[in-house]
Amino acid sequence: MKEGCFMYLEKMNMNEFNEVKKRIKGVIIPIGSTEAHGPHCPYGTDYLIPNEIAKRIGEINDSLMVVPTINYGASWDLGHFPGTISLSSETLTKIVTEVGKDLIKWDLDNIIILNGHGGNNPAIRIASQHLADNKAKVLVVNWWLDYQQEILKICQSKGHAGEDETSAVLAIDSSLVNMDLAPTNKNTPIGKVYTSEIAYSVLENAITGDATKASKEKGLAMFEMVTDKVNEQIKYFLEGKYVK
Numbered sequence: 336m337k338e339g340c341f342m343y344l345e346k347m348n349m350n351e352f353n354e355v356k357k358r359i360k361g362v363i364i365p366i367g368s369t370e371a372h373g374p375h376c377p378y379g380t381d382y383l384i385p386n387e388i389a390k391r392i393g394e395i396n397d398s399l400m401v402v403p404t405i406n407y408g409a410s411w412d413l414g415h416f417p418g419t420i421s422l423s424s425e426t427l428t429k430i431v432t433e434v435g436k437d438l439i440k441w442d443l444d445n446i447i448i449l450n451g452h453g454g455n456n457p458a459i460r461i462a463s464q465h466l467a468d469n470k471a472k473v474l475v476v477n478w479w480l481d482y483q484q485e486i487l488k489i490c491q492s493k494g495h496a497g498e499d500e501t502s503a504v505l506a507i508d509s510s511l512v513n514m515d516l517a518p519t520n521k522n523t524p525i526g527k528v529y530t531s532e533i534a535y536s537v538l539e540n541a542i543t544g545d546a547t548k549a550s551k552e553k554g555l556a557m558f559e560m561v562t563d564k565v566n567e568q569i570k571y572f573l574e575g576k577y578v579k
């Protein structure tokens with residue numbers, strides 16, 4: 336068996352899987368998107384962050400296995416910005432459901448979906464219901480939503496490719512961010528409007544919020560906080576405690 340308590344399915348062989356399977360209590364599926372994150376942040380922002388959270392949780396919790404990340408998401412809102420590669424919510428629902436069903440097939444029915452992208456949530460919700468109907472237990476973690484109060488003690492603002500996400504990427508690998516190009520978008524939408532042009536008016540520069548305030552230190556503080564919180568959430572979940 337390889338060193339370290341953290342277990343990535345993609346790095347183990349079949350014998351190791353059979354051993355690990357007896358020992359672990361839950362499986363993490365990281366999921367994100369491949370979409371424009373302003374002129375300053377990378378397309379992988381929304382999966383790089385859940386990957387980092389999963390890695391950090393693995394360093395302190397040896398009861399989990401991580402399966403390969405779902406790197407594409409439902410990015411309809413950002414679909415007009417160059418380079419975005421989006422799945423429909425229908426397709427993503429199928430992907431999450433089918434990945435989950437195969438985990439159930441191998442008796443891995445405590446499933447933790449570590450999501451990094453808001454557009455994925457309709458699909459994740461439906462897939463989680465399908466999996467629950469197939470006897471799985473599913474915990475969905477949206478780090479930027481579930482812990483927004485705590486995040487706002489570290490960052491002054493939140494947003495797509497905004498201060499929080501940009502800080503997180505700076506903490507993962509500062510060479511992936513160009514802070515010289517970090518923009519601000521102070522548009523306040525009147526509500527949730529759907530038109531084919533909506534991205535241009537609301538999501539100017541493919542960002543929301545104020546990326547200029549981002550820093551590596553803020554990102555590191557967020558990862559520390561989120562790792563502890565999510566790890567605690569997972570412990571409750573694995574013990575079958577769904578209320579505090």
Ligand SMILES: [Zn+2]
Pocket residue numbers: 372380381451452495496500
């Ligand atoms: Zn994002």
